[in-house]
Amino acid sequence: MKFQRIAGRLAAGMMTGAVLLTTFGGNALAATEVTPLQEMKYKKIVTTDGHTYAPDTSFSFTLTPVDHSKDTTQATFADNVVLSGVEGGLTMEKGTITFAPSGTAPAASYEGSDNIKWDITKFTRPGVYHYQARETAGNYEGIVYDGTVYDVYVFVLKDDTGSLYVKNILCTKPVTDKEGNTKDTKSDLIFTNDYGKEHDTTHDITIVKKVTGNMGETNKDFRFHVKVKGADGEWYKVVITDKEGGRVTETHLENNVEAEYTIKDTGSIHIYGLTAGDTYTVNEQDYTADGYTTKYVDADGKEVSKENQVTEDGKLLYVENHRDAKIPGGVVSTVAPYALMLAFAAAMIFFFGRKKKLFGE
Numbered sequence: 001m002k003f004q005r006i007a008g009r010l011a012a013g014m015m016t017g018a019v020l021l022t023t024f025g026g027n028a029l030a031a032t033e034v035t036p037l038q039e040m041k042y043k044k045i046v047t048t049d050g051h052t053y054a055p056d057t058s059f060s061f062t063l064t065p066v067d068h069s070k071d072t073t074q075a076t077f078a079d080n081v082v083l084s085g086v087e088g089g090l091t092m093e094k095g096t097i098t099f100a101p102s103g104t105a106p107a108a109s110y111e112g113s114d115n116i117k118w119d120i121t122k123f124t125r126p127g128v129y130h131y132q133a134r135e136t137a138g139n140y141e142g143i144v145y146d147g148t149v150y151d152v153y154v155f156v157l158k159d160d161t162g163s164l165y166v167k168n169i170l171c172t173k174p175v176t177d178k179e180g181n182t183k184d185t186k187s188d189l190i191f192t193n194d195y196g197k198e199h200d201t202t203h204d205i206t207i208v209k210k211v212t213g214n215m216g217e218t219n220k221d222f223r224f225h226v227k228v229k230g231a232d233g234e235w236y237k238v239v240i241t242d243k244e245g246g247r248v249t250e251t252h253l254e255n256n257v258e259a260e261y262t263i264k265d266t267g268s269i270h271i272y273g274l275t276a277g278d279t280y281t282v283n284e285q286d287y288t289a290d291g292y293t294t295k296y297v298d299a300d301g302k303e304v305s306k307e308n309q310v311t312e313d314g315k316l317l318y319v320e321n322h323r324d325a326k327i328p329g330g331v332v333s334t335v336a337p338y339a340l341m342l343a344f345a346a347a348m349i350f351f352f353g354r355k356k357k358l359f360g361e
Contacts, residue, residue, distance in 0.1 A: 051272035053101035056233030089122035101235035142275035211265035230278035
């Protein structure tokens with residue numbers, strides 16, 4: 001019995017060991033398996049001040065082979081010899097990333113992406129192949145384009161059968177530290193464009209309603225027609241306050257499309273996302289028939305045009321409606337004339353009364 005128990009324990013131990021060996025063996029095999037890279041993307045980010053809709057445009061990019069055939073010093077990356085990039089070996093699927101304004105409110109940033117593709121048949125031997133990726137600078141108003149040039153390294157390896165495959169793609173970009181020293185640093189392939197976040201390229205204007213005069217109606221609704229003309233497809237954030245401290249409504253204006261808003265005294269129409277070439281037009285409904293005179297003035301009280309451009313943040317435009325009471329001439333307007341008339345009448349009664357007594361009438 002004792003021998004059987006020992007034998008049973010030995011058998012159990014051997015089985016356990018076999019399981020462990022199988023497990024470790026499986027892991028070792030998995031570690032040596034060929035695992036080709038399945039997907040690689042590059043991204044585009046547009047940053048804003050949080051009040052600006054996405055631009056209505058496409059951004060273009062290039063990915064080109066780097067020629068090392070004439071290098072006097074052998075190029076290396078991470079202790080690997082670097083080979084010249086192969087034409088057609090690594091490409092961008094579209095080479096463009098497109099944005100368009102949408103949604104109910106602007107965001108602080110917008111993001112898009114495109115795929116990087118590779119054709120393994122273009123490579124003839126294993127190695128680390130060198131490419132460069134960059135954005136093509138455009139001229140969309142208000143956009144500060146990313147001038148970063150990324151170095152892209154493609155690791156082409158050989159499997160047990162001698163077939164080539166792409167194991168990895170790594171990118172670096174030049175980074176300058178606080179001391180002013182620049183060195184290549186590993187990085188994701190991301191191009192970032194500033195659309196008013198850091199650079200003052202987008203502006204805003206507030207149209208304020210002001211009612212004056214001793215017959216000005218501060219609770220009256222005044223109707224406005226507003227339009228912004230800029231780049232095709234652009235949207236502009238608009239915040240309407242019907243009166244100071246009153247109801248606030250957020251909406252948007254589309255490029256070159258007139259919109260109608262109604263505000264009271266101290267109310268405002270705040271428009272965001274204007275760039276240097278954009279032109280705004282403000283037309284208040286004509287209230288001349290109601291006795292109002294209207295003028296458009298800036299923050300200093302100087303009269304300005306109803307159509308203009310905005311070149312700075314915090315622009316103010318006051319639309320002032322003035323109405324005073326008009327007192328017609330020749331009409332008694334104080335109690336003093338009435339008092340004089342009553343005094344004159346009393347004097348006449350007194351005079352004629354005495355006359356009757358003197359003549360015995």
